[in-house]
Amino acid sequence: MITSLSGSWSLILGASSGMGLATAHELARHGVNIVGVHFDTAAGQEKAADAEREIRAGGVQAHFFNMNAAAQRTREELVPRIAELTGGQGVRILLHSLAFGTLGPFLPAAGQPGIAARQMNMTLDVMAHSLVYWTQDLFAAGLLGRGAKVYAMTSSGDRKVTAGYGAVSAAKCALESHVRQLALELAPSGVAVNALLAGVTRTPSLERIPGSDRLAEVAARVNPHQRLTRPEDVAEAVVLLSRTDSSWITGNVIGVDGGESLTA
Template identity: 80%
Template sequence: MTTSLEGSWCLILGASSGMGLATARELSREGVHVLGVHFDTAEGQEKAAVAREEIRSQGVQAHFFNANAAAASTRQELVPRFAELAGDKGIRIVLHSLAFGTLLPFLPGEGEEGMTPRQMNMTLDVMAHSLVYWTQDLFAAGLLREGAKVYAMTSTGAGKVTRNYGAVSAAKCALESHVRQLALELAPWGVAVNAIRAGLTITPSLERIPGSERLAEYARGVNPHRRLTRPEDVAEAVLLLSQTCSSWITGNVIGVDGGEILTA
């Protein structure tokens, strides 16, 4: 049975662009108040401010915070603030959409350096482990109630690699493992945790990957829909999955790719 999301709250980690921003927009149209965390330079902050006002035009609250979502100090500062804003409603939807990590190969090549332990640790901390830390703090603050949904963005990179994708691939593998463990531990409280595996999507993080244009051309050719996945496709899936209080869909990697993985 579906239920209205109007008046509920969502938290988007990585809210200023790509799938995070698209999801914030989609949920706001359903009357969901938006808490967004992003980490941007001056230009990015301006775009985030425009997006925030666009979301508020839907008649909902929108609060964006420019801070490093992977830092413990950010959680310590913002989680109490979120508790004040959301009040007794808690946070119904959490989307972890952080895509910042090293794209260096493990081993040095001609004219390029190999990866350092610091870069490896940073990539896994931002893109995987921070999901656990945020969930821990939100749960401890009483913000994850029965019916809440937690989503993390994974990719086919959990099982496929290129020369520059090793650390990110490791992070996606860890992320999917964290999703399963969190789903197990949060089940008694009726909280669902799932990973969303989007098809190849043009986002700022994709454009940083060497050879991304070639990857996009290939994905477009093999996708049964003959197009790439759009951030809005992911946003619609989050909305659909969130319109129930049931926690029976949990611990999964859910493909939102138009069938791309079938023939890729």
């Protein structure tokens, strides 16, 4: 059954840029109230504050928190706050869009040291394991009800090898495994969990990848649409998939790439 999203709530982890920010704006246009978590310095904080004001101007509630989404203390503080903000209604949509990890070789190369254990652990914790911890805490607090949707942003690093991308690739593989396990365990509660695999998209996280310009050039050329994926494409997919109470689409890696994977 297709339902309206108006008046519902979303929690976006990584809300100040890229796909998280685009999704916040698109959901707000459909009447969804936004709780956003981001972790930024001054310039990023200003951008997030501007987004918060713009979303509120559209007539919905928006509450952005500049906190480390991977930290236990953040969850301990924000989960009760979310319960308060939503009046116990909980979140209809949880989007995990955290892209903070270490880029670098496993073995020393070109003057770079091999990745350290703390860097590997941090990358996996932020980009993969935090999805599990947020879902656990929201579910335990009764804030993920029947019809809720959980999305995690993955990438082609789940199966392709790129220089310096090893730790992030490992995180994406772990993230997809977590999605499948959460989908299994949340199915009796009517909560759907899926990973979204976007095509190459111009975001701050892409810009940090060595050789990103060449990557983008190739992706735009081979994509059947003859352009890169945009954050707004992902945002529209989130809205489309969320407008049903059904949890029958769950445990999947859903491509949002305009057919890029067909020809890449």
